[in-house]
Amino acid sequence: MSNEHIDEVSGISTTGHEWDGIRELNNPLPRWWVITFYITIVWAIGYTIAYPAWPMLTSATKGVLGYSSRNDVKTELAAAEVAKAKYAAAIQSKTVSEIAGDDALREFAVAAGSAAYKVNCVQCHASGAQGSKGFPNLNDDDWLWGGTAEQIQQTITHGIRFASAPDTRLSEMPAFGEVITGDQIAQVSAYVTSLSGPVQNASLVEPGAQVFAENCVACHGDNAKGNKEFGAPDLTDAIWLYGSGETAIAAQIRAPKHGVMPAWIERLGETKVKELAVYIHSLGGGE
Amino acid sequence: MLDNTQVERLEAEAVNSAKVRQPLYAPRKKIFPKRASGSFRSFKWLVMAITLGIYYLTPWLRWDRGPFAPDQAVLIDLANRRFYFFFIEIWPQEFYYVAGLLVMAGIGLFLITSTVGRAWCGYTCPQTVWVDLFLVVERAIEGDRNARMKLDAGPWTARKLALRVSKHTIWLVIAVATGGAWIFYFADAPTLIGEVFTGTAAPVAYFTIAVLTATTYTFGGLMREQVCTYMCPWPRIQAAMLDENSLTVTYNDWRGEPRSRHAKKVQAAGQPVGDCVDCNACVAVCPMGIDIRDGQQLECITCALCIDACDSVMDKLGKERGLISYATLSDYNANMAVATAGGSCSVNPSLVRTDGGAFSDKLAHFHIRKIFRLRTFIYMGAWSAVGLALLYSLLTRDRLEVNVLHDRNPQFVTLSDGSIRNGYTVKLLNMIPEPRTIVVTMQGLQGAEMSVVGVDLPADRSFAVAAEPDRLKTLKVFVRQPADQVGGATQTFKFRVEDKASFETDEYTATFNAPEIAR
Numbered sequence: 001m002s003n004e005h006i007d008e009v010s011g012i013s014t015t016g017h018e019w020d021g022i023r024e025l026n027n028p029l030p031r032w033w034v035i036t037f038y039i040t041i042v043w044a045i046g047y048t049i050a051y052p053a054w055p056m057l058t059s060a061t062k063g064v065l066g067y068s069s070r071n072d073v074k075t076e077l078a079a080a081e082v083a084k085a086k087y088a089a090a091i092q093s094k095t096v097s098e099i100a101g102d103d104a105l106r107e108f109a110v111a112a113g114s115a116a117y118k119v120n121c122v123q124c125h126a127s128g129a130q131g132s133k134g135f136p137n138l139n140d141d142d143w144l145w146g147g148t149a150e151q152i153q154q155t156i157t158h159g160i161r162f163a164s165a166p167d168t169r170l171s172e173m174p175a176f177g178e179v180i181t182g183d184q185i186a187q188v189s190a191y192v193t194s195l196s197g198p199v200q201n202a203s204l205v206e207p208g209a210q211v212f213a214e215n216c217v218a219c220h221g222d223n224a225k226g227n228k229e230f231g232a233p234d235l236t237d238a239i240w241l242y243g244s245g246e247t248a249i250a251a252q253i254r255a256p257k258h259g260v261m262p263a264w265i266e267r268l269g270e271t272k273v274k275e276l277a278v279y280i281h282s283l284g285g286g287e
Numbered sequence: 288m289l290d291n292t293q294v295e296r297l298e299a300e301a302v303n304s305a306k307v308r309q310p311l312y313a314p315r316k317k318i319f320p321k322r323a324s325g326s327f328r329s330f331k332w333l334v335m336a337i338t339l340g341i342y343y344l345t346p347w348l349r350w351d352r353g354p355f356a357p358d359q360a361v362l363i364d365l366a367n368r369r370f371y372f373f374f375i376e377i378w379p380q381e382f383y384y385v386a387g388l389l390v391m392a393g394i395g396l397f398l399i400t401s402t403v404g405r406a407w408c409g410y411t412c413p414q415t416v417w418v419d420l421f422l423v424v425e426r427a428i429e430g431d432r433n434a435r436m437k438l439d440a441g442p443w444t445a446r447k448l449a450l451r452v453s454k455h456t457i458w459l460v461i462a463v464a465t466g467g468a469w470i471f472y473f474a475d476a477p478t479l480i481g482e483v484f485t486g487t488a489a490p491v492a493y494f495t496i497a498v499l500t501a502t503t504y505t506f507g508g509l510m511r512e513q514v515c516t517y518m519c520p521w522p523r524i525q526a527a528m529l530d531e532n533s534l535t536v537t538y539n540d541w542r543g544e545p546r547s548r549h550a551k552k553v554q555a556a557g558q559p560v561g562d563c564v565d566c567n568a569c570v571a572v573c574p575m576g577i578d579i580r581d582g583q584q585l586e587c588i589t590c591a592l593c594i595d596a597c598d599s600v601m602d603k604l605g606k607e608r609g610l611i612s613y614a615t616l617s618d619y620n621a622n623m624a625v626a627t628a629g630g631s632c633s634v635n636p637s638l639v640r641t642d643g644g645a646f647s648d649k650l651a652h653f654h655i656r657k658i659f660r661l662r663t664f665i666y667m668g669a670w671s672a673v674g675l676a677l678l679y680s681l682l683t684r685d686r687l688e689v690n691v692l693h694d695r696n697p698q699f700v701t702l703s704d705g706s707i708r709n710g711y712t713v714k715l716l717n718m719i720p721e722p723r724t725i726v727v728t729m730q731g732l733q734g735a736e737m738s739v740v741g742v743d744l745p746a747d748r749s750f751a752v753a754a755e756p757d758r759l760k761t762l763k764v765f766v767r768q769p770a771d772q773v774g775g776a777t778q779t780f781k782f783r784v785e786d787k788a789s790f791e792t793d794e795y796t797a798t799f800n801a802p803e804i805a806r
Contacts, residue, residue, distance in 0.1 A: 013309070028313040030517055032510070103741065128696030139700040139708075196705075237703035238770070282740065284700065284710060284765050 084108075088271060096149035096277045106278060113279025116272050120264065129283055133243060134259055140285045142239040145169055146228045147287035153277035157270075159263035160231070168263055171230040176215065177254035184211045189250040195224055195236040200246065317439065318512060318576035320422060321432035321568075325595025334410045335419055343464070346471035350374070355756035356720030363473050369757070375681065376757075378718060387677040391670055398666035400528035402658045403613070404535040408521065408588040414514050415588060417465070417507035418574065421458055428454045432571055458508045459500070466499030512575045516586050526585065530616075532657045536589045537614040538569075538580040541626035542646075544634040546580075561636045562610050568600050569593035569611055579611055607646070614653060621651040687725070687791040688716040689784040698800040705770035707801045713762045715784060717754035723786050726751045727762075731780035732799055734772035738765050766799060773801045 005014045007025055014023040048054060051063040087108045091099060099105045117129070124135045131137040136144065145155050155169060162168040176185065184207075190199045191208025199205060212224070219232040226234035233241065241259075242252045264273055280286070300306075348360035350373055357364065362371040370377040370385075377384055399406050408415060429435045429450050438447055470492045471479055482488035483496075506514050515522060529535065543563035547553045553560045563580070570578045572593060575586045579593045597611040625647065626634045639647050694710035702708055717723050728749040729737055736746040740763035744750050754760050778799045785792045 026309065028310040030513060031312045031314045032513065033517065034312040106741075128694075130697035130700070137697075137700065139697060140702050142703040234703065238701055238705035239703050284708060284740075285702070 091271050091274055096153050096274050096281070099274065099278050100149050100281060106282070109275045109278040110282050112272075113275035113277070116268065116276050117279055120268065121276070124261075129280070134241060134257060136241055137239070138280050138285070139283045140239055141287070142234060142237055143228065143285070143287065144226075144231045144233055144241075147281070147285060149277050149281040149286065151228075152280050152286070153273060155261070156273050156276055156280075157263060157265045160261040161258055162260060162263045165263035169231060171219075171232065172258060173219070173232075173252075173256040175255045180211065180215060185250050185253050186246075188212050188216070189246045189253060192224065192235050192249050193244075193246050196238055197244075315513060316576065318574065319432045319435045319439070320574045320576075320592075321571040321596075322426055323572040323592040323595045325598055327591035327595045331410060331419065331590065331592075335416050338411060338413075338416050339420070343468045346468065346476040352376075352720050355722070357475060359475055361472060362475075365473060376718070376720070378716075381684070384677060384681065387673055391673050391677075394666055394670040394673065396525075397528055398663060398670055400525045401530065401533055401662055401666060404529060404533050405522070405525050405587070405589045408515065408525070409590040412521075412588075414506060414519070415590065417461075417503060418511050420461065421507045421511075422574070424457045424461070425454055428457070455508070458504055462500040462503035462507070463496065465503040466496040469499050470495050512586070515575065515588055522585050522588075530662065531620070532615050532617055532660055534613045534615055534653065535583055536579060536587060536591055536594060536611065537583070537616075537619055538611050539609065539614065539619065539622065540580075540634055541619075541622040542636055542639055543580070543610050544636070559635045559637055561634065562601070562604075562606050564600070564604065566600055568596040572596040583616075615657060617657075618651040618653055625649050685791070685793055686718040687723075687784060687786055687789075687793050688718065689727075689782055689793045689795045690714040690716070691782055691795045691797045693797055693800075699802065701802065702767065706767050707770065707773055707799075708765055708767045709799050711764045711766065711782075711797060713764045713782060715752070715754055715760040715762065717756065717758060717760065720757045722756045723754050723788065724751055725754045725760075726785045726787055727764075728783045728785070729766070729780060730783055730794075732766070732768060732778055733774065735766050735768035735780070735799070738767070739763065740765070768799065768801070776801055776803050 005016065005023065006012070007014055007023060010025060012025045012027060015026045017024045048061075049063070050065045051067050052060050053063065054061040087105065090102075090105055091109060094102075094105070099109050117125075118127070121129075125131050125138055126135070129138040136142075141147065143151070145151060145160070158165050158167045158169060160169045161171075180188075187204045187208035188211040189208070190201060190204035191206075191212050193199045194202075194205045194208075212220075213222075216224075219230065220226050220235055221232075224235040226232040238244075240248065242248060242257055264276075268276070345361050346359065349358050350360035350371075351358055352371070356376070357371060359371065360373050362369075364371065368379045375384075396407055425435065429438055438450065441447060467483070470483075470488075474492075479488060479492065483492060510518075540561075543561040545553075545559060545561055546563035546565045547560045548565045550560045550564060569580065570576075570593075572595070573579070574590060574592065575588060577584060577586045579587065591613070594611050594613070598608040601608050601610055622639065623634070624630065626636065626639050628635070628638060639650060641647055691714070692712040694712070698709070700708045700710075713727065715725055715727075717725070726749060727737075729735060736748055737750065738744070738746045739750060739752075742750065742752065742762070746767065752760065752762065778801070779796055780799060782795045782797055783792060784794075
């Protein structure tokens with residue numbers, strides 16, 4: 001206390017702290033401040049008793065009020081389920097076309113379908129539904145099995161070439177490598193390519209047309225426009241599931257690849273499948 | 288025999304001995320401000336009436352905005368995220384207007400403080416206004432300073448209890464009214480007041496009233512000057528805004544000292560005597576409980592009531608007013624130099640007066656010129672610049688806007704005929720409370736056409752949609768360009784929106800992506 005410094009102007013001792021000649025007066029705290037401080041301490045103790053707080057060996061104290069943020073989430077989720085119930089009921093009872101025609105229902109189904117898509121479909125069809133080689137792009141207007149909401153629903157429900165589903169969509173292109181000669185494959189490849197773009201060797205196109213007429217029209221049609229009844233692709237458009245160009249086409253003729261899509265009805269249920277169908281239909285290519 | 292003189296005496300002292308003991312905390316010293324009267328008091332009554340009037344009445348003003356918007360002149364509609372201020376409507380993205388007003392308020396405070404000191408604190412701060420209001424109630428019920436001090440010191444009688452209960456009841460009524468008025472800024476006031484009284488208003492309304500009632504009652508009635516001294520940061524900041532040319536409430540030592548209660552006796556004894564008769568009127572009226580004669584200090588809110596108190600005493604004594612006055616530090620210092628003969632002696636009031644008793648013409652007086660100095664010009668310039676920028680922005684702002692979000696996944700889709708399609712989320716902002724028909728047109732992107740999801744229109748380069756009043760309309764738009772027209776992997780084009788009735792337009796430049804190998 002010997003080095004105590006008394007401020008000249010106020011006559012109050014200072015704390016000994018000094019900044020550039022400015023000293024801190026050692027005034028007593030206001031009483032209300034001290035009381036408030038003690039109240040906050042009491043409050044804090046009460047709070048840790050009322051709410052989960054003190055860490056113990058395996059968990060924390062539960063708090064006498066029994067509050068839990070997890071319960072809050074549960075309550076909110078239950079409330080959200082209740083709020084969704086009327087939409088779910090409407091989706092259950094209506095056809096996909098009816099759902100797509102109702103603004104509010106469509107909005108709900110698209111949101112729900114989008115969420116279901118991200119969990120179940122992105123593995124093959126990719127996150128933007130743009131697909132990849134062998135997995136169809138769902139944004140475009142080319143549909144192997146039809147692009148109406150009902151046809152999409154049918155495809156999702158029963159799948160494609162999915163052995164365990166009795167009503168699955170089924171088709172198979174024969175492996176023409178065992179039926180026609182290599183020259184004929186080259187010719188028909190050139191012909192098919194010519195339907196949508198330029199070819200390397202124009203002289204192959206005319207004999208190719210002959211081969212096509214003899215072997216392919218049954219499924220792909222006289223005009224090569226395909227047939228959605230049995231998933232025969234349109235060969236005149238710009239979209240090629242297994243790659244464009246004569247080489248890729250020849251490979252698909254010689255030994256075709258056949259993609260498989262699972263039937264989703266058992267796993268997702270009818271409501272989710274309908275929501276997915278409405279969502280896929282809304283991506284811009286729906287018919 | 289024991290000889291205690293042989294025991295060594297140690298240099299020791301208890302750390303908490305009475306000599307060095309310091310209190311850890313101190314109770315508040317109660318302040319009983321006396322009623323003042325004078326020109327500053329009258330001005331403060333006027334300011335109080337205006338500020339309280341603005342606060343309580345504003346929510347009840349009506350402003351016709353048509354059938355699609357509320358008719359409350361000032362309304363902060365949190366649920367719909369709109370702010371209405373007479374003819375101005377602000378959407379959340381226009382919050383910069385509020386930010387700009389806050390910047391102006393800040394610079395405005397700098398400007399005011401650098402010219403007339405803590406005028407904000409002394410006259411218009413809500414804390415000051417409400418404390419003043421609470422003191423009016425206190426005086427009306429318990430009497431003026433002396434009566435209140437007597438009552439406070441006296442025992443708890445039935446009369447004291449009755450007076451205290453009625454005082455606190457009226458305070459609480461004011462506090463409830465203050466908290467109650469606040470919520471009317473956030474909802475339609477006539478509807479809400481009915482709901483409040485029938486118990487059907489939202490819980491948050493009652494909660495807000497309760498919180499503001501508590502703060503008003505505590506700060507205005509119980510804490511009073513302690514809010515300014517201990518809790519408010521402004522006194523510290525404003526102190527840095529003052530300079531030697533700022534007007535502050537000043538006790539003019541140069542004419543007041545040496546103060547004396549017995550001026551005639553002292554004069555007769557041949558001693559110098561100043562104008563201050565040490566009547567303590569300035570201390571008695573001070574709502575902060577300080578003595579202005581100790582000089583400029585942190586606690587002083589420059590309410591100027593001490594000027595009124597001192598002036599009325601000077602009038603009675605037949606002396607010039609202004610012993611306590613608004614003065615600048617530079618004038619004060621100049622006059623002190625006169626009174627102390629350049630600091631060579633203590634204050635001698637005869638030095639500031641002529642032989643006839645009038646003030647010497649060597650004294651400095653405040654001149655209006657002192658307000659106009661570089662510092663205040665800079666503040667004024669900055670304040671005006673922000674204000675003009677806001678005004679310009681307000682007058683030229685768009686009430687029709689378009690925002691476009693390009694689909695990124697996938698960026699483009701090749702369709703069966705080889706054409707390329709891009710998807711866009713187009714947001715139309717109709718920012719007026721009237722329904723409008725908005726025409727959306729594409730500019731650029733040769734051969735491309737738009738189609739809108741959910742709108743049954745043939746693909747075209749232009750379409751019209753109905754926009755609801757004061758709402759955002761979101762459209763999903765697909766743009767399709769034929770393969771032979773695609774001009775590169777990235778092309779830019781414009782979405783142009785137009786209201787054909789008002790000719791308002793807005794544009795958004797969007798990009799159109801195509802695969803690298805597209806023809």
